Amino acid sequence: MEQGIKKNLLIKETSCCSSSSSSVDKREDEDLGVKYKIWNESKKMWVVAGPAIFTRFSTFGTSVISLAFIGHIGSTELAAFSLVFTVFVRFNNGILLGMASALETLCGQSYGAKQYHMLGVYLQRSWIVLSVSALFLVPICFFVTPILEALGQEKSIAQVAGYISLWTIPVIFAFFVSFTCQMFLQSQCKNMIIVYLSAFALAVHILLSWILTVRFKFGIPGAMLSTIVAFWIPNFGQLLFITCGGCPETWKGFSTLAFKDLWDIIKLSLSSGVMLCLELWYNTILILLTGHMENAEVSIDALAICLNINGWEMMISLGFLAAASVRVSNELGRGSSEGAKFSIVVIVITSFAIGFVLFLFFLFLRERLAYIFTDNEEVAEAFADLSPLLAFSILLNSVQPVLSGVAVGAGRQKIVAYVNIACYYLIGIPVGVVLGYVVNLQVKGVWIGMLFGTFVQTIVLVIFTYKTDWDKQVSIARNRVNNWVVTDNPESSPDT
Template sequence: MGEEDIKRKLLIKEEDEREHDLGLQYRVWNESKKIWVIAGPAIFTRFSTFGTNVVSQAFIGHIGSTELAAYSLVVTVLVRFANGILLGMASALETLCGQSYGAKQYDMLGVHLQRSWVVLFVSAFFLVPICIFTTPILEALGQEQNIAQVAGYISLWVIPVIFAFVLSFTCQMYLQAQSKNLIIAYLSAISIAIHILLSWLLTVKYQLGIPGAMVSTIFAFWIPNIGQLLFVICGGCPQTWKGFSMLAFKDLWDVVKLSLSSGVMLCLELWYNTVLVLLTGSMENAEVSIDALSICLNINGWEMMISLGFLAAASVRVSNELGRGSSKGAKFSIVVIVFTSFAIGVVLFFIFLFLRERLSYIFTNDEEVAKAVADLSPLLAFSILLNSVQPVLSGVALGAGWQSTVAYVNIACYYLIGIPVGVVLGYVVNLQVKGVWIGMLFGTFVQTIVLLILTYRTDWDNQVTIARNRVNKWAVKDSGDPSSDS
């Protein structure tokens, strides 16, 4: 350990001790402010982004039940699949930018962003064939032919949305690492307002049907991207953006490896509900089951946006504290974030437990679908409660760089426990969609317990050392490059 590292460690220790002397109430208040600076705009942004799909679904749902089922399949299977891969791979940027920012290696954030663009744009091209061959893929998975054909048509409109994810995810994570994500919230608000107006014009007033709804959806995803990109490159981040650099094409293999492990970790989580929809598609009265389940998952998804906001806050705060060199700061931040998110989850648990089918009428006028939603409401409430903790722990994992470890946890809990139990309850015990959902909830519960134990037993002083080595590894490579223009 060099003299500079020793001085830095002593300085951080003194800062932590001074803050500790101010008392628990002050520390909680101070940490909560830091959390909400990140979580508040992140929650609003995710509400707006998720709302884009919900608005589209609401307008398409009033075109017809087949169109609603087809769009639900595209969103929960294809879009979630692409979203999982690209968001997962982009989450590597959370680890790198967050820890570099905490370590005050500001120049590296712009380089990390550009490297992530290269990796994700290439990945997006490999997803295009899935959009083109959606109909035969869904038919092979056992979906009804009429639903699969409409879904195949809708999926072609999704291709521009997939490429929109690349800029959206990377710019958001780059800005979040610096606690500059308020601009994202403003852009999202503008986007969702335009989407609602444009959807009404194209689908209700001019009766353009699915094409009208999807044109509005594409605009809604690209408007914030253009705004974020202009903000980044036109002076919004002078400390971390030094212009385009050829370093973006150097050491890409290291970025790919971290991106792949991040992708596997989040994909396994985001695809979990996709399996639920696919299993439902082969059950009795599939159209009603898919419609009811998609409505429940949409409501669950709305609440999930709150948890994902706290996931972002957990990732940023943990990575910043580890990059700064404060293990105590990281641990304290985790405790405050988990308890805050859980408290919100408890309140929402009771609200949705008693609302039951009332919310279903936002999406459909079908009484049979509404009754099916009411039957699934208790499971929806318990999903909301688990969602208040599990994503936050995933955010801790992203901030610390545990992507590979959590990927193994997800495989075991979701795919070796949750899905098999769900299949047995759904098909063997004949509980249908309720049985599948119960099994998958059990898998999520086991995963949450495992992550809690993992977080509690972690040596956070060692995590500081690992973060410091990671930051130094990238910084040494770049600062020694004579061609660097950053």
């Protein structure tokens, strides 16, 4: 009897151990599964984000290199170039980059749905829409001098700026070719070619700028000619890559189908343009507001250092914006709502982690960093005073652009445009004006107000993204792809 009881107890104990062991194994398998999913998603993210960040660094660096060489020509020329590129070129860049993000939505979703042949058609439609838009932007270049004089700028600077603005016309047309080709290649993860071309263009720009401005002393024409060449080299390379066999599945040649359904492309492009350009103009308004304050020269110098650092960091954020857009649009086009949600979580956490490290870096180093850019103690102290705001700005930039990229991937640019208008221009700027001028906090007050607008916008986008019915977004993406797909051309079939 005792032996029977012992035997039963032994069986139960063995059973319990076996059950416990199997549950542990199951948890370990689940952990390995989650780790694999995170690793796999991270690889897909960096395939897009890495080249996108480098490309944006290169584009930003092109203007910085031009600025450095023009600075050796004269202070008037330096101020004029800074005004043209900070205000007018950024204005054009914002509109065309925003409008090109419509292509990011369409190409990403079509690629995810394996409607590969439609990517080339969408690219050609975007060329048509953006080339016409660029033509409408060109006249601004002829009125830069009177615009700056009306804003109270010195006549000598305004006249040189008007001359430089005429040289930026080829740059405007370079933007629409560059942005559309980048969106087309990014959506199918073929953007390493953009990295190679950008690096080559940057090297050529440095050499050519030295030859034309230092060696032969051609002045502004030499510097601007080198700038134009630097912007167009990647474009020619990308066009050759796309049309000469680099994208056999997605480029089927030029087609009259590019002129079909243009109105739908125009509507999506306009909402995309409004969404993104409102963000890119936000910091420009900060510069304009601080130009009328007490001790404006020191304030603007300190703020210029902050915004220069913030501009470089923003290139990282825009890289993650591109990654979020591509990954979300691909997953929605593929029909996977869970995949889209998982992509969002991984990209937001990764971007926030990088932003948090930079936040701590700029929060604690403060005044020491200022002496890298200036020997003026007054400017260094003003920069140290603004450093906490710079740190918080970088932290917010690590989340907000990613959520904008999520909206681009889902084709919801119009809603984000409304959010931007409300948070930036109805909350941020009015609060900044009150704190800066009424409360007399000067440049800190303006920046605090505008940061508050960005903070509100980030909270709204977080709630908006969390509350989104992603199964519904899959249906919307599927309907968009199916409604716009072309099936009447046998050569356009994805099976050929």
